[in-house]
Amino acid sequence: MSSTSTTTPAAHPRLPSQADGAPGARGPRRPRLYVLDGLRLLAALAVVLYHYTGQDRELAVWGDKAAHFMPRLHALTMYGWAGVEFFFLISGFVVCMSCWGRSLGDFATSRITRLFPAYWFAVLATAAALFAVRPPWAARITAESYPNVIANLTMAQEGIGAVHVDGVYWTLWVELRFYFLFGLLLIGGLTYRKVVAFCAGWTILSVYLAHTDVPLLDTLFFPRYSSYFVAGVALFLVHRFGPTLINLGLVGVSWALSVWHLRTIVAEINWLPLSYDRTFALITVFYLVMLAVALGWFNRIQWKWLTTAGALTYPLYLIHEYPGFILIHHFRRSMGPYALVASVVAVMLVGAWLVHRLIERPLAPRLKRGIERGLVDLRKH
Template identity: 50%
Template sequence: MVSPVSSPPVSVPPPSAAQPGEVQGTGTVPVKRPRLYVLDGLRLIAAMGVVLWHWLGVERFPQVWHGKPSDLMPAGHLVGAYSWTGVELFFLISGFVICMSCWGRSVGDFVTSRVVRLFPAYWVAVLLTAGCLLIVPTIWGDNTQRPTVSRILTNLSMANMPVGVDNLDPVYWTLWAELRFYLLFGVLVAIGLTYRRVLAFCGIWGVAALLAPAADSPLLTALAQPTYAWYFIGGIAIFLMYRFGANLLLWGIVGFCWLMSQDSLRGVVDGYEYGAEHRLSWTLTLFCTTVAYGVVIASALGAFNWIRWKWLTVAGALTYPLYLLHQMIGWQVITRLREYLDPYPTLIAVTLIMMVAAYLVHRLVERPLAPWMKRKLDASFAQVRKDVRAGGGTRPRG
């Protein structure tokens, strides 16, 4: 995930003054747009896609369901085997939303928004997952999943992957992908967002992603993310369509990202075939990915402006904690409910249980803690700016 993608209310900031060379009538002046409730719904669909992949698509752990999902729920397994493409949808939405939420804001605002939105639920999820793995007998019947104290503490930093420490829950891998995107985009935010600069950013990142495999540079590969960069870049270009209007250049960027996405799918599908334990159709996978591009583009161009269901805002808020909690803890719930229920009733019950858990994390952790963290971080950055102005940005002498 999508990263489990998270965002403030999906609405365009007030139009800013045109940059030099950005003239009314050229397609570079912001266009007033309504809030996109549909993005909250798409985030929920993406999250449920990842959930169904882990619960129904993965065949490697028959202990979870007391049998293989393909035998117990053939139709459900067919859906789950391809629903991992929700990750691609997450990354597309992330490119769109992060660009939108950063426009006209400072680096401090950007850092604060990401920390406040990502960490509270994540810390709780790490501790709950660690507790589950430490206390409850594992479905594998051994201690291979029991984490050390050091591994738990390193996971709390959300920086465990670059230092070689395994995720407590495998779904956290998307957070590292998101953090690298934030790092790159944060540099652009520091310089200042304009239409031209964002276009240049898309172009430079795209070139780096193309060169990374041939350059054989681990650092360039880690930063450029040649497999998933195209979804982030595509989402950014789609947001530019939303803010400034579509034109041939933006359509070209999105089209190129789609072409590179379908190419990268060849390698991605192999990894998911390992989990599904059977061949997956590249054509069907490409169809799902194309639909992901299509619905985000359609949302940006106004096709879903008629959607005004405010409950989608709540649903969207639950996607991140649901994403964080569903795999390791969800498997533990499934394997115990299966002793008393048939497969599909078990699926319904565990979905309801995990949705309630996600709501409790949102209501009891995110909602009270996020405003407090935001106030403290805003004050911290304000103090930094004050000290820099007072000292002229130089170190004191003496």
């Protein structure tokens, strides 16, 4: 979602001076971490396959449980929801990396231009498809009519009580709150000390909120998922400044909180026979993979096609669920289930590429120029 370029990790840990965080002091262009593009696409595909074959909740899509006619695939893909947690972990790393040496205005501009063009298209296209077909699994959405669609265009629909046009949008509300919190940290520029204090403070507050009922703070700091973002940020500190005890300690505490909250998440997905032990192992693997990224173990991966893979991730995530359900429901009796899933995934990948080429690439630069002009006006008056 953000650029995946960074520095080679230092051979020996070093602490930055205050100047390291000065806005605008970006230094030379950093080599791209191609592996992050590949990991994001894998996480997106895991979520896609979970929705198509793993969740077994939208029975009207297939007309039966996927566990009955794709048992082996279902046994794997029912854990695909954890791809969202992997997204959050990667997001913490990438956002911290892309913000170093940049101002709050730079950050806000990059996030808006990156997120909204594809999102606006996805909301309108998905809503049009749902209102045209009116599938039974989307009855609540179609009952809300167009004011709900308009509310979704803000990306803050969950905050105002509107219904998501597509179920996957809930994660964007989580991401927006992370961007808000991290954006506050950018005031005056990032420094190592500020980022460590941010991670430690958010962790302590999340532990406190886990045992209290303060809805406003719970909404703002979302303790169930905060540990993944904190870990991602701390892993970037490992990458940039080395595996110090403080940096690794933040990662370790975040991992412990993640696997603790995982108990609740697994229990809530009570329509699937999930194993906590397997989910625990999966989340632990996510942490270990990102630690390997932070330590530079994948720096030799320089496959250029991964850049395209990374570009497909966000639009694929946005468009795959309800449009994919419509296709599966329509063709479920004319194709075998495995061929149908493969075909729909392929269609969604092509659709994601088209959204990237025809929506994101033309609109993002124009939106960026408009925002930058607005920021200039704000500074003048």
